[in-house]
Amino acid sequence: MLSVEGLHVETHGKEILHGVNLSVEAGETHALFGPNGSGKTTLLMAIMGFPRYKITAGRILFKGQDITQASLDERARLGIGMSFQRPPVVRGVKTRDMVRACMGGREDDEAVASLAARLNMGDLMDREINYGFSGGEIKRSELLQLLAQGPDLVLLDEPESGVDLVNIALIGQMINELLQKELKRNRTRSGLIITHTGHILDYVNATRGYVLLNGSVVCQRDAHECLDTIKKNGYEGCVKCLK
């Protein structure tokens, strides 16, 4: 599904990622760990294709196709979708308009309404997107948009941050839906999730985990083992492990 090869990325004239390699097979979900500033968000933004994140070397393959030069909207239409940590407010554009846009012409008002109801989004549908939204509301709105978009590769930037304990189960459930976890086999959708706390891994079954430190992947192993080690020894433990 996704293969990142020797990726170097710079933003604002500074190199952030120094040759990252990872690959996610169809139907798999992987987790990205790492301290603040280690380059996790940069990696997702570069995969998504944001022009501010300039790929200076390496390549990205998606469904076997080299998309390194593809534009942001082309990548979205090819089947990559991302939920943002701090999406911008777009005044006058309502959540409903965004959801419709995500459906790209396959408009289905009933399906949208039932999705919105399940995500407790009913009253947010007619509000301006992200305007005055709480942390939890942003997460739910981002997930609703992704569910409408239905991408094959889902990039999630800290989907659980700012979400209370009651809603985290709901978020987890929606992510599982997004990633077709109800299917026992033949899952086609893949995910790459940034998580600080790992809480989301109680709900979402990620197989592999990566630890990103200073712009390089320093470790990859089973996601839960990865998290346990970090919990026990901190990221310093990962550094020691390297030595």
Added chain:
Amino acid sequence: MSKIVRSNKRRELAEKALDKKPSLGEDIDLSRYSSTAEEHAYQEKPSELPAQDKAQLMKVGLMLDDASQRSGTFVQIDRSVVHSSTSQEGVEVLAVTQALEKYDWLQDYWWHAVSVDQDKFTAQAEIDLQNGYFIRALPGAKVVYPVQACLYIAHKNLAQKVHNIIIAEEGSELHIITGCAAHPMSASGLHIGVSEFYIKRGAKVTFTMIHNWAPEIEVRPRSGAILEEGAVFLSNYVSMKPIRSLQMYPVARCIGEGAIVRFNSILVAPPGSHLDVGSRVLLNAKGSRAEIVSRTITTGGTIVARGHIAGSAPEVKGHLECRGLILSERGTIHAIPELKGEVAGIDLSHEAAVGKIAEEEVEYLMSRGLGRDEATAMIVRGFLRVDIEGLPPELAEELKSAVEVSEKELF
């Protein structure tokens, strides 16, 4: 008009002001324009107006073939009133010259909310009055459907001068949709439109004006509103088509406790257009409130977006919001919000912002699969969407569709 006895004093004031330059906006040499035009025949049925004119009128929201969703209709072409009718009890729609003949008391309203000697334009409207509309809701009348009015320039190079009077008697409710337009072939023209609104105790007026002029038309509306206790005035103004120059600064005066005024403007200036548009509210009575919202876009023209709220009574509240988008390399938006407080215990605020579309917002939409142009169009549509509190849903829908028709031409 010989029967109309007009006050000599007002005429004298007007004569003295014939050369008085306007305090804002470009001065206009009135000798460039003609004051005469051929007469247009009165039509009992608005559906029988000439096809091309009808098409232009429909664009500004007029329903001429089936007016069942309207409680009254007024159409003036050049100097001639070609149709005026009402279909609901409790509402009057007349040519203003007719109304002056019918009601002596109308003299008490004439030039009461706007000064006759404000400038050369008001003076012209007094000296060479051509016509205009008189719309009145009788006490307690709730006029369900809007009254539609249109002032239209067909004659090349005409200076059209009209004086409109709108009266909402106590406890009444009145909705007006007015569209102004020009024949596409009338290369140039000047429209001088005086409008005076009198909104009595507990009455409510919503006034939606859609301008659809032509690239060589100059427009100088002069409007004033007086609100009594508990009165509500919602005024919406849309001008999105090329226009040579437009300058207006309507003033609403709240003289009764708890009166409420909302002005909303949506302005687009294509290259070659110069718009100087503001709204002013004087909160002169306790507990009165005002909100002024403007959304301006330049695609190459110039916009001066003014706003002024002055509070001189206790417990008044006002908010002013000017937001401007610059969508081309050339083009100017000058936002001038002003607040003036003269007593303690008032609450006035404003926010103004002028800039280009934020790249971050465009990219956010692109990450959902929209192309750059689609994303930009969606942001602009959102920017132009003004949700107007208190506007009946049918009117909100009409305003929305008027904006949508024009915004399609933006891209």
